Amino acid sequence: MVSLVISLACGAFAADPAISQVTVRQRWPWNKLVDIDYMLTAELGEKVDVSLQAYDGQTELTLPFASLTGDLYGVGPGPRRIVWDPTATSYTNNRALTQFNVRLTVVTNPPLYMIVDLTRSAGESGQIEYVYEEDVTNGLWGAWVRNPVTNFGTVVESVVWTGVTTNDTYKTDKLVLRRVHAGTFGLGPSAISTTLTKDFYAGVFELTQGQWYRIMNTGSLSAYPQFAVSYNAIRGATNDIPAVNWPATKYLVTATNFVGHLRSKTGLSTFDLPTCAQWEYLARAGTTSYFNDGASTSASDTNILNRLAWWSKNSGGASHVVGEKEPNAWGLYDTLGGLLEAGLDWSGGAITGEPDPMGLMTGIRRQFRGGCYGSPGTEYCSVTSIQNAAAPDEVSNYRGFRVILLLP
Amino acid sequence: MRHAFVSALTRMRKTGVLFLLIVVLGGAWSVGNTTSPVLVDTSSRATRRWMTVYTNDVPLTWDWPLGASSVTLSITGLSGAVSTNFSGVASNLLWKVFASGVSPSEDLYELRLTFYTNGTTVVESLTSRLAVVSGALGAISVDTGAESRTWEKVKGNVLIPYDACWTNSTADPVSSQLVIAKTEGATQTNALADASGYFGWKLVRSDWGYGTFDLFLTFPGADAEWDAVLTRLLDGTMIRLQ
Numbered sequence: 001m002v003s004l005v006i007s008l009a010c011g012a013f014a015a016d017p018a019i020s021q022v023t024v025r026q027r028w029p030w031n032k033l034v035d036i037d038y039m040l041t042a043e044l045g046e047k048v049d050v051s052l053q054a055y056d057g058q059t060e061l062t063l064p065f066a067s068l069t070g071d072l073y074g075v076g077p078g079p080r081r082i083v084w085d086p087t088a089t090s091y092t093n094n095r096a097l098t099q100f101n102v103r104l105t106v107v108t109n110p111p112l113y114m115i116v117d118l119t120r121s122a123g124e125s126g127q128i129e130y131v132y133e134e135d136v137t138n139g140l141w142g143a144w145v146r147n148p149v150t151n152f153g154t155v156v157e158s159v160v161w162t163g164v165t166t167n168d169t170y171k172t173d174k175l176v177l178r179r180v181h182a183g184t185f186g187l188g189p190s191a192i193s194t195t196l197t198k199d200f201y202a203g204v205f206e207l208t209q210g211q212w213y214r215i216m217n218t219g220s221l222s223a224y225p226q227f228a229v230s231y232n233a234i235r236g237a238t239n240d241i242p243a244v245n246w247p248a249t250k251y252l253v254t255a256t257n258f259v260g261h262l263r264s265k266t267g268l269s270t271f272d273l274p275t276c277a278q279w280e281y282l283a284r285a286g287t288t289s290y291f292n293d294g295a296s297t298s299a300s301d302t303n304i305l306n307r308l309a310w311w312s313k314n315s316g317g318a319s320h321v322v323g324e325k326e327p328n329a330w331g332l333y334d335t336l337g338g339l340l341e342a343g344l345d346w347s348g349g350a351i352t353g354e355p356d357p358m359g360l361m362t363g364i365r366r367q368f369r370g371g372c373y374g375s376p377g378t379e380y381c382s383v384t385s386i387q388n389a390a391a392p393d394e395v396s397n398y399r400g401f402r403v404i405l406l407l408p
Numbered sequence: 409m410r411h412a413f414v415s416a417l418t419r420m421r422k423t424g425v426l427f428l429l430i431v432v433l434g435g436a437w438s439v440g441n442t443t444s445p446v447l448v449d450t451s452s453r454a455t456r457r458w459m460t461v462y463t464n465d466v467p468l469t470w471d472w473p474l475g476a477s478s479v480t481l482s483i484t485g486l487s488g489a490v491s492t493n494f495s496g497v498a499s500n501l502l503w504k505v506f507a508s509g510v511s512p513s514e515d516l517y518e519l520r521l522t523f524y525t526n527g528t529t530v531v532e533s534l535t536s537r538l539a540v541v542s543g544a545l546g547a548i549s550v551d552t553g554a555e556s557r558t559w560e561k562v563k564g565n566v567l568i569p570y571d572a573c574w575t576n577s578t579a580d581p582v583s584s585q586l587v588i589a590k591t592e593g594a595t596q597t598n599a600l601a602d603a604s605g606y607f608g609w610k611l612v613r614s615d616w617g618y619g620t621f622d623l624f625l626t627f628p629g630a631d632a633e634w635d636a637v638l639t640r641l642l643d644g645t646m647i648r649l650q
Contacts, residue, residue, distance in 0.1 A: 023544040025542075025543040025548065029559070029568065029636035029638055086550055086551075089552065096552065099547035
């Protein structure tokens with residue numbers, strides 16, 4: 001209590017976010033989870049990431065991403081908790097860590113991008129690489145642009161690494177994801193205020209055939225988007241054992257399907273499809289326009305859509321390599337064209353304004369979002385379009401998907 | 409700042425936990441009528457944080473209520489108790505929670521500050537619980553094995569954590585209950601006035617003895633229940649007679 005008073009008193013004058021009062025304790029005798037409690041002092045509304053280093057005595061431990069949940073990303077001030085599951089760390093199984101301790105550090109400039117090397121195994125050196133804004137703007141990663149989008153006169157603050165499109169490695173062997181911060185936006189045609197409470201990373205491209213090949217070992221190393229894959233083939237079916245049925249079974253997926261393989265291959269257990277709300281949030285990227293350019297007001301803005309997306313009038317009736325059109329404000333490509341993108345949700349249901357909407361509990365068809373190279377009209381390619389849905393086992397050359405990595 | 413303490417005390421009283429007013433020596437009062445904004449946690453689930461000791465030096469400071477001429481500070485832990493009387497102008501004490509240079513053993517202390525008018529009439533009484541938790545002061549032991557042989561063993565006094573935030577229940581419990589039932593022995597039901605904290609289970613020099621204990625933790629208003637089985641062995645050996 002005294003320490004709390006001290007930190008609060010200091011916090012009134014501190015400019016930089018700080019962590020104090022770190023307590024580590026296993027939930028003995030109830031279970032083996034370990035609570036890592038801390039106090040984050042920061043400006044109201046300020047969000048930071050927290051870096052965790054763990055040790056057994058002086059020996060640093062590598063804690064798998066999947067073993068940590070709680071307040072690690074986009075954390076605001078106040079009492080916070082990270083939960084570590086030591087049983088999820090195979091290398092520590094069946095032994096005790098006698099001198100377990102942690103070091104928490106505030107990360108005020110979280111990575112802008114995360115690159116997962118799909119040719120490497122989980123935990124292998126170099127498997128995961130982070131790209132920071134200052135590295136991008138210092139030119140270390142090639143071409144980039146600042147604030148490429150203005151939303152009806154207001155700058156959408158952003159740095160976009162455009163150089164990601166020039167090297168096919170990032171479209172085949174590697175999976176590049178853009179950090180998307182939690183926030184509130186207008187969801188649906190009526191722009192009902194909706195809050196997403198968790199940060200996540202979103203694939204900058206629709207998943208390509210090359211990336212599918214690296215995960216599933218079928219197909220080819222191509223930079224074209226993966227198509228003709230059913231919703232069930234991506235994450236599992238209701239008649240699988242155990243049944244996979246968003247949102248009833250939440251983030252459970254079938255281990256032998258794509259997302260299951262992606263999780264096991266990368267060691268990142270929170271890969272999934274986006275919910276429709278997450279999809280619309282990442283597609284909008286801070287804009288409120290008809291398309292996600294920040295200026296369009298109706299389906300008649302055909303020239304704008306031509307810059308952003310492959311659709312029937314400019315695609316030649318064929319799919320194209322990802323990343324050839326302009327990105328949105330957050331550097332995400334082909335959101336409104338190319339292929340329709342699978343969302344987690346069942347089709348239908350009302351937008352209520354609830355936070356983190358998950359869609360209907362039951363349904364017949366799964367919702368696909370955005371437009372595709374075969375979309376017959378611009379209205380099929382708007383940010384809010386929900387005109388395409390399909391049975392979970394249905395496949396189509398027009399349908400693909402984009403993955404996200406949820407942050408705990 | 410002073411107002412914040414009063415608010416905090418009011419909130420704690422509301423949740424059924426009385427906390428001793430502990431103020432940083434030297435104070436943090438600012439000049440003028442208003443203070444800079446500070447973070448005040450009003451969650452009833454954050455008791456564990458409020459009661460955890462983060463340093464060996466705990467400065468205790470108190471204001472004298474009107475009419476009080478002496479005060480008794482009693483500090484009762486799982487292993488013993490001390491009591492100190494103050495009179496006159498004394499209004500603070502730097503409490504050394506554990507000896508310097510040694511690894512602190514986990515303990516739960518109840519601090520009680522009782523003000524008297526003339527040595528017998530109580531003017532006011534304030535209490536606080538402070539927990540010494542190893543993991544707030546240094547490294548701890550973490551059992552990672554799925555089938556650990558030591559997990560269910562208990563030897564001496566222990567702190568048992570409880571926290572409503574462990575559950576995904578939509579309820580918002582403000583209290584907890586811990587039941588300890590000895591096989592073929594006594595059952596103790598502990599109603600805990602908060603939803604998050606530590607329970608100090610005094611085994612040494614208690615009537616519990618040795619044997620197997622079933623523990624049940626519940627949070628009124630939430631449907632989650634936690635249970636555990638612990639065994640206290642005599643001198644670490646068990647002789648089975650047939």
